[in-house]
Amino acid sequence: MTSTPSSSIRLRGLHKTFTSPDPQLGEVHAVAGIDLDIHTGEIVALLGPNGAGKTTTLDMVLGFTTPSAGTIEVFGVDPQTAILDGRIAAVLQTGGLLRDLTVDETVELIASTHPAPRPADEVIERAGLTGVRQQRVQSCSGGEQQRLRFALALLGDPDLLVLDEPTTGMDVQARQEFWAAMRAEAEQGRTIVFATHYLQEAEDFAQRTVLMANGWIVADGPTDEVRRQAARRRVSARVAADRIDAVRTELAALDGVHATVERGRLIVEANDSDDIARRLLGQLGGSDLEIEAASLESAFIQLTRTGDVS
Amino acid sequence: MTTATLNTTYYRLELRRVLRDRVTLFFTAGLPAVLYVVFGASPEYGSEPVGDGNVAMWIMIGMAAYGAVSATTGIGGASAIERMQGWTRQLGLTPLRPSQFVAVKAAVAMTVAAIPIVLVYGIGLLTGAEAPLTVWLASAAVLMFGAMTFALYGLGFGLAFRSEAAVSAASGALVVMSFFGNIFVPLAGWQLTLAKFTPLYGYVALARRALTGGNTLDPDGGDLVPEALLPVLLNVGFWTVVFAAVTIVLVQRGRGRQ
Numbered sequence: 001m002t003s004t005p006s007s008s009i010r011l012r013g014l015h016k017t018f019t020s021p022d023p024q025l026g027e028v029h030a031v032a033g034i035d036l037d038i039h040t041g042e043i044v045a046l047l048g049p050n051g052a053g054k055t056t057t058l059d060m061v062l063g064f065t066t067p068s069a070g071t072i073e074v075f076g077v078d079p080q081t082a083i084l085d086g087r088i089a090a091v092l093q094t095g096g097l098l099r100d101l102t103v104d105e106t107v108e109l110i111a112s113t114h115p116a117p118r119p120a121d122e123v124i125e126r127a128g129l130t131g132v133r134q135q136r137v138q139s140c141s142g143g144e145q146q147r148l149r150f151a152l153a154l155l156g157d158p159d160l161l162v163l164d165e166p167t168t169g170m171d172v173q174a175r176q177e178f179w180a181a182m183r184a185e186a187e188q189g190r191t192i193v194f195a196t197h198y199l200q201e202a203e204d205f206a207q208r209t210v211l212m213a214n215g216w217i218v219a220d221g222p223t224d225e226v227r228r229q230a231a232r233r234r235v236s237a238r239v240a241a242d243r244i245d246a247v248r249t250e251l252a253a254l255d256g257v258h259a260t261v262e263r264g265r266l267i268v269e270a271n272d273s274d275d276i277a278r279r280l281l282g283q284l285g286g287s288d289l290e291i292e293a294a295s296l297e298s299a300f301i302q303l304t305r306t307g308d309v310s
Numbered sequence: 311m312t313t314a315t316l317n318t319t320y321y322r323l324e325l326r327r328v329l330r331d332r333v334t335l336f337f338t339a340g341l342p343a344v345l346y347v348v349f350g351a352s353p354e355y356g357s358e359p360v361g362d363g364n365v366a367m368w369i370m371i372g373m374a375a376y377g378a379v380s381a382t383t384g385i386g387g388a389s390a391i392e393r394m395q396g397w398t399r400q401l402g403l404t405p406l407r408p409s410q411f412v413a414v415k416a417a418v419a420m421t422v423a424a425i426p427i428v429l430v431y432g433i434g435l436l437t438g439a440e441a442p443l444t445v446w447l448a449s450a451a452v453l454m455f456g457a458m459t460f461a462l463y464g465l466g467f468g469l470a471f472r473s474e475a476a477v478s479a480a481s482g483a484l485v486v487m488s489f490f491g492n493i494f495v496p497l498a499g500w501q502l503t504l505a506k507f508t509p510l511y512g513y514v515a516l517a518r519r520a521l522t523g524g525n526t527l528d529p530d531g532g533d534l535v536p537e538a539l540l541p542v543l544l545n546v547g548f549w550t551v552v553f554a555a556v557t558i559v560l561v562q563r564g565r566g567r568q
Contacts, residue, residue: 084405095395099395100327
């Protein structure tokens with residue numbers, strides 16, 4: 001199997017199994033078999049709750065972790081080779097900086113590892129660090145440290161940028177500035193893959209979203225479509241005890257609907273909550289109706305359980 | 311490929327970090343210098359002869375040894391802390407090869423070991439330490455290269471206990487190891503017998519060998535008694551292998567955990 005020239009990342013049958021320190025848990029399948037192609041120039045969000053396998057997947061793409069099974073190609077070669085060629089860069093989630101170096105010194109050090117680095121001035125300006133060049137890393141704010149990691153990632157002029165929860169710990173303004181800088185990078189034709197558990201971040205920035213849960217890809221497509229699947233609502237109502245099972249069965253038969261009975265109330269999760277509400281209050285004879293947004297986590301679980309994958 | 315050449319930018323920045331840390335610098339270079347002045351240069355016994363030189367020279371080599379291993383232990387320990395803080399991951403995202411990283415750290419450890427050696431030897435030269443030039447050069451060379459073993463010791467200690475306090479403890483333990491390594495005062499009897507198995511004994515015995523001409527100082531008689539070279543070399547070899555093996559095991563365990 002050879003990659004097409006336009007493929008940046010190509011994952012096939014990717015598995016990663018850890019042995020848990022807790023003997024009762026035994027083996028943990030962090031990544032349980034995924035196939036994924038990311039094409040050059042795409043901006044892709046890897047969306048999922050904590051423990052979905054996002055970080056483990058990205059760690060394998062970056063060559064930090066070796067897969068238990070399956071193959072990874074980055075620009076047609078293995079991750080280590082792609083990194084030595086300076087084609088991949090990443091913004092690490094936390095840490096990864098020497099606290100006693102200044103911003104300038106950190107940039108100079110990482111630049112020295114690249115055969116033909118981008119000019120330090122340009123990268124520092126692009127990351128918005130001009131005002132803190134002489135400052136020690138330890139006295140930089142969380143947002144400044146994150147922008148420094150971003151500056152370091154740009155030094156090698158990479159074709160693929162991998163970002164793992166890049167805006168963790170940033171305030172709203174820092175977050176907006178960060179994504180503005182990232183958009184400018186994307187316009188130069190870089191492929192960008194980022195992990196996030198904020199649906200909003202995927203919506204604002206990614207053309208394509210890959211939804212992960214429990215080590216699987218549960219949805220993959222244009223962000224709008226994935227959002228519609230993930231943005232489920234939870235409708236609950238009281239239904240007469242003698243009819244509740246019949247109503248549950250009727251609603252559960254609808255497409256993409258999950259219905260359960262909890263403490264005498266009927267709980268229904270669905271994309272089209274208006275339709276469910278109308279049915280419940282109308283011919284189905286429900287009362288005391290409540291509608292709330294289902295958490296992203298419950299949407300993920302739901303998608304995994306029903307196999308409702310686009 | 312730049313594998314063969316040293317990354318001089320990284321080396322220069324690492325040295326700058328060491329020189330900025332005044333407290334550590336005092337304990338690795340200033341303290342051994344003070345110890346030498348108090349115990350080697352000032353007392354009257356300093357001018358008594360030992361082999362081709364005098365007692366001041368014998369003490370000077372010991373204090374420089376203590377400074378050199380403190381310095382390299384600090385470099386090794388700091389590397390373990392850097393690894394904990396994710397710096398190794400950051401470097402893993404660059405084209406820098408692991409062998410290049412090790413080369414930079416080794417060059418830094420060598421340079422840092424040289425700081426207390428040059429300082430203590432300089433003071434010794436001005437305050438009455440005496441020996442032929444070859445003894446000065448040979449002992450300094452052994453001290454510098456031999457100190458590398460203790461970079462592994464600091465690294466291993468830091469990797470095993472994963473905290474900055476552990477790295478400080480590793481440096482503190484050097485004081486005890488130095489006493490039982492025959493570094494500070496000449497040991498006798500059962501203490502000397504025990505000393506021959508401790509990590510610093512072989513290192514400093516090898517460095518003093520040029521001075522003592524293949525003998526060791528017997529403090530009871532104040533004379534030199536012959537000492538075979540093989541056990542001294544075995545001591546150095548054994549501890550180098552132990553520290554290296556422990557470090558390799560811990561690095562691999564750390565990788566599995568990531």
